[in-house]
Amino acid sequence: MVERGVGVLFVGSGKLVVLAGPSGVGKGAVISELLKSKENLKVSVSATTRKKRDGEKEGLDYFFKTVSEFEALIQGDMLLEYASYNSNYYGTPKKGVMDALSAGRDVVLEIEVQGALQIKAKRIGAVLIFLSPPSMEELEKRLRGRGTETETNIKKRLEIARQEMKSMSEFDHVIVNNNSKEAACELLARVFGEKGGSAWGD
DSSP states (O other): OOOOSSSOOOOSSOOEEEEEOOTTSOHHHHHHHHHTTOTTEEEOOOEEOSOOOTTOOBTTTBEEOOHHHHHHHHHTTOEEEEEEETTEEEEEEHHHHHHHHHTTOEEEEEEOHHHHHHHHHHTOOOEEEEEEOSOHHHHHHHHHHHOOOOHHHHHHHHHHHHHHGGGGGGSSEEEEOSSHHHHHHHHHHHHHOOOSGGGTTO
């Protein structure tokens, strides 16, 4: 159910968790750890205009869109949030999130910092988590280790990351990702009030 006005209001018993942070910080790895034990957790699949990388699958990793298709989603008010990042659009289709929350499922969004701040502005009761790298040097190491970026793109992503780090105070929690499993456990404790991996799935 959606009400227009101040923002978007979700009615349901599920919890909406927003995980954001610099590119390469390991958001996907942390979410993978969460999914190993949290059966009720749904990961929202974002839409993007960036090119598909080797091994990525439509509807699983992203919904890959042309610029005109993405802009039609914007015009149709079909996105919960969207952002332009490194010359590409990224956004969260609204319907899947609404349906899951209404059904009582917890939903996690892995999105850009810009998009997370849009959700905060809508005052919909989401819990915002900023995933931080241990250092900028480690972040650069992780970006290079992916082997998917050109030198120019790495430099762009690092510069964007420096700007994004300035927004940490806007989030409800900051978690430093030294290790994806440990970061997932910390998220579990902070957001769901549970301790230890065995609590997942209880």
